[in-house]
Amino acid sequence: MTEAALTSDIAVGKGRSLWADAWRRLLSRKLVVASLIVIAVFVMVALGVYAGLIARDWSEPVGPRYQRPSLEHGFGTDFLGRSVWRKTLYGAKISLTVAFLASLISICIGLPLGAIAGYFKGWIDELIVWLFTTVNSIPYIILILAFAFVLQGKTLFGYPLRGISVVYLVIGLTSWVGLCRLIRGEVLKHRDRDYVMAARAYGCSRSRIILGHVIPNVAHLVIINFSLRFVSFIHAEVILSFLGLGVKGEPSWGVMIDDARQELYRGCWWQLAAATLAIGLLCLALNIVGDALRDALDPKLRQGLE
């Protein structure tokens, strides 16, 4: 075993104990456990919808149009007599997919760019800083609209972009800046720390240092960022739906709220209520977990957020 592997084990090991410790602290709080269960339920529902086990027949009318919530109709029915309950369940798939994939895209762009910029400094850093300053200085709403129009109806690797794929691509491609800046700042601090110096002295390759040492040590930032941003992605889906650029052909929570904009005046409040309730519950759980995560991983966090 080489010396390099040894040092990397030390660094990662340090991380592991941090994670294990954090996990223990999370589980020690009842509210957090409850929130984790809520999130797990939402994820299971979403997976169930994907597997075709839940709400597969959401598009089938189950009764007359615009039925109030009752024992017979559950959460009530919409303008085509479809079950609002099933649509809400189905919406979990859309919202979680959008939030998850958008986060993934923004991490995939933001993390490596931030790490490279922070580690290499010099012209690469300047280039990446230029890129995210430029993107940041364009109003978000314009960027998101423009991207949505550009992506709509295009194909990516032979896969047609419509509805949901446009939504998460748009959100992901426009939201990596914050993470990128955060990681860059953190890596800038880490690059001169002892463990990195040591790895460098042992002759580790640069890619090895970044992947094996630096990134594991800033990974907790990604997790926290993810848990807090998740909520804003779910909201972004709602706003896109209002602008008419959201998911179509499938019921999402944003779409249900958009429907309600007009239906409220018929006295039809249950679509709005169901979607808001679902968003509220998920947001609440994510917030509690996000906060708890921050608390658990706190010692390193403070400098990172500045």
Added chain:
Amino acid sequence: MSMKNPLILTPVFLLVVLFAGCGGDDQDQASGKMVRYLSLGAKVRGMDPMDIGDTTSSSVASQIFESLYQYHYLKRPYELIPCLAEDFPTGEDQLTYTFKLRPGVVFADDPCFTATQGKGRQLVAADFIYAWKRIADVKNISKNWWIFEDHIVGLDEFRDYTGRLKAGENVDYMRPVEGLQAPDDFTLVVTLKRPWPQILYLLAHLPTAPVAREAVQYYGKSIHNHPVGTGPYMLKDWKRGNKIVMVRNPRFRQEFYPVEGSPGDREAGLLEDAGKVLPFVDEARWQVVEEDQPRWLIFMRGQLDASGIPKDFYNRAIDPSRQLRSEMKDKGIRLQIFRDPSTYWYGFNMEDPVVGTNKPLRQAMSMAINRPEYVEIFTNNRAEVAQGVIPPLFKEYDPEVINPNCQYNPERARELLKEAVEVHGGPLPTITISTPGTDTLSRQMGEYVTLAMDNIGLKVKIDYMDWPSFQDRIKTKSSQVFQMGWVADYPDPENFMQLFYSKNVSPGPNNFNYRNQAFDTLYEKAKAMPDSNERRRIYHQMENIIRDDCPAIFLVHGVAFVLHYNWLKNYKPHVFGYGLIKYQRIDVAARQKSVGR
């Protein structure tokens, strides 16, 4: 930096906000002026007649500008009466029209008339020629060239000439156009290349209104902000995106309220002002309101004199028997129902390899839609089921015809679909429907159609896009099926039939890219014919060809519901005319009594 500031600021700020919220907002109503309150749902782009192509801008600018002809306010079916022309044109053949102008018409006073210290001058025939040349001028990129294109002798050549000019070179508006002559100030002679029976309808169209050359020269590129017309009103204030205020034009010529109308008009009180001098209203105010809820709320408050009924407020206003609800009646609100000259459809791109060559498929899709249900869900029964393209408002509409392709028949549709598979030579691919709208209603319609096609075993996918993307799609012939509608500009079915003429294929108005030799021959024949029984027969033939060929799934014809308060007198909806405020009157006392409660 004092750290306490933000905390102190909060209550102070809230206090200011709450305090500012108090106070009345109807000081205008106390002044006793006769004010007409209207709303605008979309942006008014400009008030230069040459450049107006949308109904919102037309509805505003038409109070200021007048054309040679106008529609009779009360008579139905719609008929033309002279406006700036003294009478109907004379001419021995169908190619030369001689118009005599009404004497004593002057432009409204405006600083642009520098020679007369701002006093508006007399209208002359040359003003028409000037206005029409402006439409022809390529440099002006007018929306309305389609009106004159290939009709008037010499005007197309004038357009070519303007197109050849280099940047910076001025267009010579004195350059003669053979087909537009003004032998004297009050005579306008128009020579046509070929017969054009629709000409008078188009000369009642706002874009053909005369424009004062002085105004165009004085205001230059800002002419769209400074309308100078001959009509009953003048622009007083215009804040873009907010409001428009117009006041009575003191130098408006003498015009009188019509003395006869349609049956029932006298009983409805529409002839109470017969023979009186127009206009009645002193001031017209438009408020921009883009969303349904606020528009409805200010109408219910009495801050608008009239309003349509947004889809989801329908049940609050109208009961199931299509009568106004009693609480609405108690507020002094009245309901008017009238037909639109509109047809809505899903069109097929006939150049598409799948749907274009597969008639059974088109028929099956057309039969899959339950039109009465569609009407109920999406319009609250404010539409009529279509059997073809010509709406019931037209006298050429034949109420006897039942189009089998427009009847809901899922069984037959499934059979046809089997034929369609044979024609296609294999299982049908998913059909894509392009929809020009990303709003809630478009999405809901998409969901409905998907369900309907699913029901007969056809997979469709809806491609939602905004209007510019949609236009891109159909103008480049790259759509498969598209959702669209057409509202007629004038009461002649030619306006609908041109949509199927092979020389008009995309990017022209024939978005179906429909080509049919027999149809073309009939179209060319009918287009040159004045209204007659013979022409009506030809139109029926043409419509039958389209019904049978099924280049579109004809859905519905629009029916409009309009509410207005009883203090708005002489209110009769009109689907072709726009400059109508001059006929209307406000019972100021009644409004004050009702709103001031």
Added chain:
Amino acid sequence: MVSYIIRRLLYAIPTILGVLLITFILFNLIPGDPSYDIAGKSASAETIAEIRRELGFDKPRFLDTEALSQGRIAAAFDSQFFNHFRNTLTLNFPRSLTSHEPIWDEIKSRAPASLTLAAPMFIGLIATSIAIALVVAFARGSWVDTILVFICVVGMSIPMLSYILFGQHYLAYELGWFPILGYESGMQAFKYIALPCLLGIASGLGSYVRFYRTVMLDEMRSDYVRTAFAKGLSSPRVLFKHVLKNAMIPIITTLVLSIPFLFLGSLLLERFFSIPGMGSYFLDAFNSRDFPVINAMVFTTSLLYVLGQLVTDICYALVDPRISLR
């Protein structure tokens, strides 16, 4: 110091050029051609082609290679790409394609309306949420904290649309406390912006409070605050003197950088309350592919953003000696 400012100014140039590049690429990729709209609904193919020529859409995209090969250098650069850069950088914004109004005039008449609504709303939102966040941070862990956080999350979950529909119907229509809609400039404006302002604050409060709570908590845990507590200083004093003061730095940074975006206004509030601001202008421009208008707005905002960044950087450099004037 002067050389620092000059260097920072020079740094702004690539950003501005980057914005221009991105807008050019996006405008060319977005489907939709304004000439169809301009041509009118019954226009023939020739008319559409003529209009495209008049608007310069038929010019080569990047470089007129034919002109270049003939040695006409000036003509070679008469392309869409170079015209876009030239016109924007010289602030030579053309007229709007749809309204023919000079874009600059329309921005000047609309931006004040947007700001009249957005500025008080923004200040009110920040002030209220910082106040609440302080309380929450102070009561960290107690039932007050739990309940307030719960309310915040519920508030965040309710879509803004619901606030607007409710406020406009009940507070304005039923109760008549506010005008339903409208706008006048000057002092009159307060009457009209009051309700949208309140609704904006109410709907934004949840997420803002949560954000500031986090910032405050970070400060609360710092060593100097712990030391201050350990020294036996009273809690409110520590809160104001140390926590708020230090939290102000990240807060002000985010504030200054969000000011440029204020002038674009609040889309939803402007639509529902008929406030003639930038929101509806922008949406309208987008829906008719009025690229000159969108370009002008993007350029102005990014210019303001870069300036805002410059100002904060310079302020930092002035205040904090640790930042080197490299």
